[in-house]
Amino acid sequence: MNAATTPIDNPWLNTSATIRRVIPETPGVATYDIVIDDPDIAGRYTFRPGQFNMIYLPGTGEAAISISGDPNHPLCLPHTIREAGNVTHTLARLGEGCSIGIRGPFGSAWPVDKCTGKDVILVAGGIGMAPLRPVIYGLLHQRERFGRVSVLYGARSADGLLYPDEFSKWQPSIDVQMTVDRATSGWQGHVGVVTALLERLPIARPDRTVLMTCGPEVMMWYTVQSALTRGLRPESIWVSLERNMNCAIGLCGHCQMGPHFVCRDGPVLRYDQVASILKVEAL
């Protein structure tokens, strides 16, 4: 929780909020636009790309969900959510106008501020595009600050690609490439894993290039290995990790991964912080 925006007397306390709009995205995935009820709290709320909120359904529980909206417009908070557990299943049955709770923002952010003058590569897999969309908004907001921007996005099939309508809007000013594991009829784009796109991507200044990746851990691992082979520095590569988060404030112990509380030190971590533990089984 950001001390400047929300009271910290009780970091466990949720704020009342309302589901303003539900946008179906892909099978089992929808974006929920959430607005904090109290205009004062809503007006003070800010977040950085990659941070998450705890979405609270009283009687069911909380789920940690990354914010998929524009950090420059934090009054409406989109959360792109896949039905995966109790909370997200219950949420899927709630409609627009329903009252819920929200707690946040929590966690670390993507290093957009560190990208000035650099080329940026975003590599996303499936729903991993959701935590990266705020980065794209941030890059587009001050497009002239950054060099070449490439978005490489893979999904199992074409109907698993999030935000297809927005890609065409982004396309002129950033390079967006998509790939699917299995092509269905009508798919005209690449077929194969997302790392294949990275291998073919021209990287003019590897020492001045920042890569951010979010998706399944195995996808991120191969993405990072490919990037290292291409000359990117380990300290210029960032990953977003996922673990069971119950408290979001580093007090419950659930999300530990080696020395990290993923909720507090992550979810966005620099690759050299986790290089030695990413491949340790059952850590």
Added chain:
Amino acid sequence: MTDSGYETLGFLPADRLQSLLDVLIADGRTVIGPTIRQQAIVYEEITSVDDLPRGWTDQQQPGSYRLERRSDDAYFGYVVGPHSWKRFLFPPLSTVATADRESSGWTMRTPEEIPPRHAFLGVRACELAAIAIQDRVFLEGPYVDPIYKARRNAAFIVAVNCTQAAATCFCTSMNTGPRCQAGFDLSLTETEDGFVVETGSDAGRAVLQTIATETVTQQHLTQAESARRNAVDQISKQLDTTDIRNLLLGNLNHSQWEDVAARCLSCTNCTMVCPTCFCSTVTDVADLSGEHVKRQREWDSCFNIDFSYMNGGVVRNTVSSRYRQWLTHKLASWHDQFGQSGCVGCGRCITWCPPGIDLTEEVAAIRLSPGEKAVLTDVVEVDG
């Protein structure tokens, strides 16, 4: 809160110990102290010195705890039992927030609790260290736990120096005892006929002034020193902590994890009796209407299978991975997270482990045959 060091001495004759309890109770405090329940010395509310385990001691071995009669009438002639003060500062079950459905929608509130004014009687040096460790977790990080904070601020601590040690004790290896050094309001050392009393805070000095103590004689001091020396001399167990963080994090794939998993029941006993383990889970508990909800926090354990459940899968699905998580967190990654070890050397996890797994022996086995080079690099600091 207490400051460090010990000063203002007094001697409290054994037959006046009740006056200490009386003063604390008259001050509106609930005195929590050692008492015998189900053949173990536990911490519960006491009102009289007759509630204390006078004349009893505990015999501890890996996987074994027995009470025995002492040959004297010592009030504090035991070491530590299955309880720790954690249960009063970080309760096993508590409500962190509530939600009520009202006409405008859900309203969330912080439960109004007047924190109990506890006086802890009989806090050992290792337990003072454990409280300091939990202070780091709950009070000194980016987020403060309001329940712990309220209870901690209200607590008055009467430490009692150990005058004997169990076979499972290794506080000298962890530099936490047996001498109570700081973090108490009053500290007692029991001698043959009473207690040498030291103060560690203004609140402690104020209490000491209101109980009828006598002037400390050199003989009292010599007896107290001798009694404390006895505890040091009895400690036989050791944990070599040399470079222990890198030793353990550098051996995440060591065969010893499988070896210990063949003995470990994953029963969670070690984490429940540990005075520093802080893992918990918050769940929603609703009334029948579903319109009034409590968010209840309950102690949890990294040994529970569903503790690492995520998106339809469990991260640590084997006993070896769960034991590794517990031990590497306690002794290694705790240093990364909180700048110190998470172990105080109280030995509870050894005593209360049904098969008697001894963490000092597990570490020694890894130290004997380290299988890998340091896999985990040093902590990488990232600004911003």
